[in-house]
Amino acid sequence: MRHQAQTLRRLAAVRQARSAEGQGCRVVAVTSGKGGVGKTNVAGNLAVALTQRGLRVLVVDGDLGMADLNLVYGIAPRLTLLDVLAGRCTISEVLARGPAGVYVLPACAASFRMANLSDTELQQMWAAIAQLEGAFDIMVIDTGAGIGATSMTFAAAADQPVLVVTPEPSSIADGYAVAKVLSSRLGVKRLWVLPNQVSSAREAHHTFRRLATLVGRFLDLSLVQLGHVPMDQAVAAAVRAGRPFQLDAPDGPAARGLRGVAQRLCSDSSTQARSGMVLFFHRCIEMHGGAV
């Protein structure tokens, strides 16, 4: 508790110091009910598409311990967020350069330790990341699948929680579980839904409608469809080549779909909230207890 108060005070001080620097960065958290639906590919390639639109983009591997983002980008970072926690380096030293000028905060591959950080360690890490306020226009977080406390906290605290779903019934059912936790436990009022691996715009809309019907019946939550990403063989081929499909197959359906998503994120008036990293992590610390 004492540590939490200290961290909140430190974040408040950073916020005061940075408030003169203008509008804060926008925070987008990419989440899903089920694993394997394409969250990491969406987060990594969305970050590339946003960079191509001229934004300064930071993508954070929030699926600590799995670090699949490194595979999507084909990078093998020397330092990770664990080194910051261990006091071996600063947060700026961990910032890795990804493709197309994206900046990445990498996690550790196959790290049990990283996947099981204490609340105090998580808060230390969040306070460290918040020091990057002012350097980026948008932060995209690839969260872990499911209704774990940390993923739900990121989604609830973000300016835009994005739920990736596929047409599979289990993905929709697990997506509903995420919507339920976000709405009834954490007070989220709006959730952006991104159908992935769909065969057509019609199937995307149908997938969205199935989730929206369930949500409309039981929850006080508004859903917004954020375009869609078609099923595309170029996705797996790009991962094998260690290059994001946005660069490897820019004219393919998945890349075009995600550029549409990036455009919507930049232009839609319902997606303009920019609370900044400090306020975001402040909210994370306050909510994390409530999510458990």
Ligand SMILES: Nc1ncnc2c1ncn2[C@@H]1O[C@H](COP(=O)(O)OP(=O)(O)O)[C@@H](O)[C@H]1O
């Ligand atoms: N739009 C898509 N078309 C085809 N395959 C996809 C698409 N999106 C994701 N995939 C495949 O789905 C698998 C899981 O993707 P990944 O991004 O690792 O999911 P998650 O992060 O949700 O676990 C990968 O093999 C990836 O190649």
Ligand SMILES: [Mg+2]
């Ligand atoms: Mg993943």
